[in-house]
Amino acid sequence: xxxxxxxxxxxxxxxxxxxxxxxxxxxxxxxxxxxxxxxxxxxxxxxxxxxxxxxxxxxxxxxxxxxxxxxxxxxxxxxxxxxxxxxxxxxxxxxxxxxxxxxxxxxxxxxxxxxxxxxxxxxxxxxxxxxxxxxxxxxxxxxxxxxxxxxxxxxxxxxxxxxxxxxxxxxxxxxxxxxxxxxxxxxxxxxxxxxxxxxxxxxxxxxxxxxxxxxxxxxxxxxxxxxxxxxxxxxxxxxxxxxxxxxxxxxx
Numbered sequence: 435x436x437x438x439x440x441x442x443x444x445x446x447x448x449x450x451x452x453x454x455x456x457x458x459x460x461x462x463x464x465x466x467x468x469x470x471x472x473x474x475x476x477x478x479x480x481x482x483x484x485x486x487x488x489x490x491x492x493x494x495x496x497x498x499x500x501x502x503x504x505x506x507x508x509x510x511x512x513x514x515x516x517x518x519x520x521x522x523x524x525x526x527x528x529x530x531x532x533x534x535x536x537x538x539x540x541x542x543x544x545x546x547x548x549x550x551x552x553x554x555x556x557x558x559x560x561x562x563x564x565x566x567x568x569x570x571x572x573x574x575x576x577x578x579x580x581x582x583x584x585x586x587x588x589x590x591x592x593x594x595x596x597x598x599x600x601x602x603x604x605x606x607x608x609x610x611x612x613x614x615x616x617x618x619x620x621x622x623x624x625x626x627x628x629x630x631x632x633x634x635x636x637x638x639x640x641x642x643x644x645x646x647x648x649x650x651x652x653x654x655x656x657x658x659x660x661x662x663x664x665x666x667x668x669x670x671x672x673x674x675x676x677x678x679x680x681x682x683x684x685x686x
Contacts, residue, residue, distance in 0.1 A: 455583070461569070464604045465560060467605055479500065482658050484658035487657075495511045505669070506520060507520035507671055517529065520549075526540070542680070559597060567590055571585055572596075577608075581601040582607055584598055585597045595611040605638075606638075607626055608623060608624060621646040632663060633663045639659075640656070642656075643655075
């Protein structure tokens with residue numbers, strides 16, 4: 435028994451002195467899991483279509499289009515109404531029936547920058563040093579599906595988000611970031627699941643978005659049904675319509 439305890443203690447000692455994984459090692463495994471750097475770099479455009487459920491009992495078509503460099507367009511139809519948000523990499527704009535009578539409006543600088551940050555189809559971890567971002571490993575979290583590495587990402591734009599990478603599969607399982615709301619700053623959690631390989635690229639087909647700690651209240655869910663890689667997308671789809679003016683400011 436003493437011999438067994440001594441052996442166990444020795445193993446624990448070895449485990450405790452084993453080097454912890456670095457940010458570079460975690461990101462390298464994550465990139466490999468997604469399909470590898472060469473495959474990720476080869477993707478010039480992406481179109482993902484499916485359905486959005488913004489609330490229980492509500493559902494409508496959803497389409498996301500991304501094209502290098504930095505172009506993105508999101509369209510959703512809810513209760514017969516089409517909402518569009520897009521950026522051509524420089525100008526960000528939207529069309530919403532409840533805003534400016536349904537005319538296209540230019541987004542304010544903070545919202546525009548947020549949209550441009552999201553238009554990076556590779557995500558912030560791929561080539562993060564070359565992009566001017568900062569990444570640090572802050573913890574290893576316990577999650578329902580298993581442990582996940584929590585990486586703090588400070589984008590070149592200054593925005594901060596937390597990316598969670600599954601410690602076993604090295605798939606991204608969540609992302610967190612603070613956003614303003616009528617209640618003040620809240621933490622928005624985006625959970626990713628049902629990862630599938632499409633033309634050599636790992637893609638999450640289920641995206642769930644909501645305020646952290648709300649236990650499913652006010653949560654949005656996107657179920658993608660089709661993902662097209664390197665599909666032809668006209669640049670004009672991302673450009674602001676002629677005559678678009680700055681969005682009206684809400685009354686004080």
